Amino acid sequence: MTEAEWLSSNDLHAMLFSLRGKINSRKLRLFGVACCRRISHLLPDPRSRVMVEAAERVADDNNERKSFQACFPGAMEVIEQVCGPYNGPRSQLYRLLTDDKSACVAVFMLTWRAEASGLVDTAVLARYTASCLSEKKEQLNQCNLLRCIVGNPYHSSAIDQSWLRWNDGTIRKLAQSIYDERAFDRLPILADALEDAGCDNADILTHCRGPNEHVRGCWVVDLLLGKS
Numbered sequence: 001m002t003e004a005e006w007l008s009s010n011d012l013h014a015m016l017f018s019l020r021g022k023i024n025s026r027k028l029r030l031f032g033v034a035c036c037r038r039i040s041h042l043l044p045d046p047r048s049r050v051m052v053e054a055a056e057r058v059a060d061d062n063n064e065r066k067s068f069q070a071c072f073p074g075a076m077e078v079i080e081q082v083c084g085p086y087n088g089p090r091s092q093l094y095r096l097l098t099d100d101k102s103a104c105v106a107v108f109m110l111t112w113r114a115e116a117s118g119l120v121d122t123a124v125l126a127r128y129t130a131s132c133l134s135e136k137k138e139q140l141n142q143c144n145l146l147r148c149i150v151g152n153p154y155h156s157s158a159i160d161q162s163w164l165r166w167n168d169g170t171i172r173k174l175a176q177s178i179y180d181e182r183a184f185d186r187l188p189i190l191a192d193a194l195e196d197a198g199c200d201n202a203d204i205l206t207h208c209r210g211p212n213e214h215v216r217g218c219w220v221v222d223l224l225l226g227k228s
Helices: 003-008 012-018 027-035 046-060 062-070 073-085 090-095 098-113 115-132 137-149 161-168 170-181 184-196 202-209 219-225
Strands: none
Touching: 003 012, 012 046, 012 115, 012 137, 027 046, 027 098, 027 137, 046 062, 046 073, 046 098, 062 073, 073 090, 073 098, 090 098, 098 115, 115 137, 137 219, 161 170, 161 184, 170 184, 170 219, 184 202, 184 219, 202 219
């Protein structure tokens, strides 16, 4: 995939697999979480929703792994209540993704342990969640979410440390509050503050002011907070 294709693509499968060896586990899991959040209305059982929250926490803090793993049995119980007893290989879970009721199965796709299986599970999860919504539009939404999280893998941006020192650390404080509170509607405010601090990076400013949805893992917020 070329840079131009990455920036305009609506083929999520191609985008995901072009990142093989280039996307870390945190970014990949946060993308999966973002997809699951978009079908939260199809997750009536709190055990499934807890699984999504735990996956988001472990993406940022590996110390949360035990609590994340503790959610697995409950999430599987929900699957068995909806789909019947299950004791087959993990790959057979994909076959259970047949209707809206099986959204609980998609949540379990967040529990991968290795990047190679993570890419496959995440692609399956994304394809299913798109089918639950307005598919063509959702596929574009997912591509935009992936671009929000990864940025442009063909062109990196750097921050000037003077931006972070500006006005008693206002930029970092604002970025942290946006991240913690998922207050991505404040990104245009962050862009204004960055400009006041001397930032003239068009990629950063345009992303903050763009119309697309932003989620945890947003590459600009991560850059400012030193997350990878």
